[in-house]
Amino acid sequence: MRTLLITGPGGSGRTTVAAATALGAAREGVKTLVLSADRTDTLGAALGVATGAVPVEAGPHLTAWRPDATAGFRDDLTAFQDRASTVLDLLGASRLDPEEVTPLPGAEELTLLRALRDAALAEAHDLLVVDLPSAPQALALLALPEELRRYLRRLLPPERQAARALRPVLGRLAGVPMPAEWLYETTARWDMDLAAVEAVLADRRTAVRLVAEPGPAGADAVRDARLGLALRGLSVESLLANRVLPEESGGDWLAGLHTQQQKTLGEWADARTVAHLGRDPRGADDLTALAVPGVNPAASPVEWPVEDRIAADGVLAWRLPLPGAIRDELDLVRRGDELVVTAGPFRRIVPLPSVLRRCSVAGAALRDGELRVRFAPDPALWPRTR
Numbered sequence: 001m002r003t004l005l006i007t008g009p010g011g012s013g014r015t016t017v018a019a020a021t022a023l024g025a026a027r028e029g030v031k032t033l034v035l036s037a038d039r040t041d042t043l044g045a046a047l048g049v050a051t052g053a054v055p056v057e058a059g060p061h062l063t064a065w066r067p068d069a070t071a072g073f074r075d076d077l078t079a080f081q082d083r084a085s086t087v088l089d090l091l092g093a094s095r096l097d098p099e100e101v102t103p104l105p106g107a108e109e110l111t112l113l114r115a116l117r118d119a120a121l122a123e124a125h126d127l128l129v130v131d132l133p134s135a136p137q138a139l140a141l142l143a144l145p146e147e148l149r150r151y152l153r154r155l156l157p158p159e160r161q162a163a164r165a166l167r168p169v170l171g172r173l174a175g176v177p178m179p180a181e182w183l184y185e186t187t188a189r190w191d192m193d194l195a196a197v198e199a200v201l202a203d204r205r206t207a208v209r210l211v212a213e214p215g216p217a218g219a220d221a222v223r224d225a226r227l228g229l230a231l232r233g234l235s236v237e238s239l240l241a242n243r244v245l246p247e248e249s250g251g252d253w254l255a256g257l258h259t260q261q262q263k264t265l266g267e268w269a270d271a272r273t274v275a276h277l278g279r280d281p282r283g284a285d286d287l288t289a290l291a292v293p294g295v296n297p298a299a300s301p302v303e304w305p306v307e308d309r310i311a312a313d314g315v316l317a318w319r320l321p322l323p324g325a326i327r328d329e330l331d332l333v334r335r336g337d338e339l340v341v342t343a344g345p346f347r348r349i350v351p352l353p354s355v356l357r358r359c360s361v362a363g364a365a366l367r368d369g370e371l372r373v374r375f376a377p378d379p380a381l382w383p384r385t386r
Contacts, residue, residue, distance in 0.1 A: 001120060003128045003200055004237065004295055005142075008211035009221040010134035013242045016281050017211045017274065018131040019046035020292040023284060025127050026062035028294065033063045033119055036131035037112035041066060043131060048283040059284065063125065069111040109133065109141045117196045127295065135210075135221055139228040139346065142201060145194040150349065152194075156187045207237035214241045214264035214271070215257075222268070223324045228346045230321050238293060241265055243276040315362055316355070318373040327366050332373065334361050339373070358382050 006018040015036060022034035033055070036043040043066060044051035047058045053068035112130070119128050132138035200206060208229055212218035218241075226236060244265070249258040265271060272293045281287055322330075322343055331342035337357050340349050359375035359382075366372075 003206040007132040007138040014211040020287040022129040033125040135225040145197040214261040316375040
């Protein structure tokens with residue numbers, strides 16, 4: 001299954017583009033699922049059907065799904081209370097009734113990740129179109145599985161879990177209570193769930209479609225989004241300039257807006273344009289009229305990192321495309337077996353492969369939108385040859 005993630009600045013029309021993209025693919029005979037976690041049914045309004053917690057048929061070969069964050073959060077909290085019943089009873093804590101539970105901030109994003117995992121595991125469709133939140137929230141969401149797995153490994157390392165049978169003895173020797181079995185089981189289950197989401201995002205068939213209105217604000221948002229996505233190893237399958245005014249735009253202020261749009265379009269050499277209909281698109285006819293480009297089957301994300309060997313001096317190089325990166329806003333830190341890369345407002349902590357753990361950083365440079373980190377073998381750690 002191919003996954004296409006759609007995001008852009010807030011108010012750029014990304015949900016409408018997601019609906020039009022999914023509808024266009026379905027009309028070509030591709031079994032398509034379009035997924036959104038928006039609290040309001042913007043997706044359903046665009047498609048002309050009501051969407052909700054249960055997937056609905058929105059047309060031939062087209063399914064729409066808007067999972068219910070409230071129900072998912074309620075079920076998770078109820079299950080947690082059941083597993084932690086002993087601890088809660090010891091503390092004298094009163095349990096929450098499911099009817100009084102309301103989702104906390106971030107519940108929609110976690111619900112969307114879970115639905116993304118479920119859709120990928122089901123393999124019932126050929127194309128999954130995901131209506132992500134606005135670009136800043138989407139970038140944080142895409143970073144969440146990797147970061148949460150890293151936290152879990154630090155808090156409960158796998159090697160510590162391997163000593164489960166010795167916990168009662170260790171608890172008596174140390175004089176402190178050891179983690180309960182349910183904690184390890186919960187950690188393992190969370191790790192598996194997050195790993196499944198990571199696998200979808202790391203799949204070479206997964207790509208991003210950026211949607212933005214051409215203009216100064218849109219240009220800044222696209223530049224930041226490209227940089228944040230590249231740091232996560234995701235490529236932009238296409239950039240859609242949405243709500244482009246026609247040449248014959250009437251009125252002085254519309255003519256000025258059209259000129260501004262054309263200036264930005266001149267900078268977006270790779271952008272595909274989506275015309276302004278003069279109204280909010282509603283229903284299949286309007287979505288078809290948008291003429292949103294079809295999904296490019298040849299697009300594939302960049303690999304993170306790209307590793308090669310420079311034969312001239314025998315060092316290893318790590319190459320990372322960072323379009324739009326500014327040298328003064330780049331930071332690189334080697335911390336133990338991890339490499340911390342900061343580009344503007346974005347940061348990623350990546351475990352080094354075994355071959356680079358035995359090397360020291362010999363230098364780094366940013367050229368033509370690509371960060372290259374050079375590693376030299378550490379004689380104290382590198383195997384000696386006779």
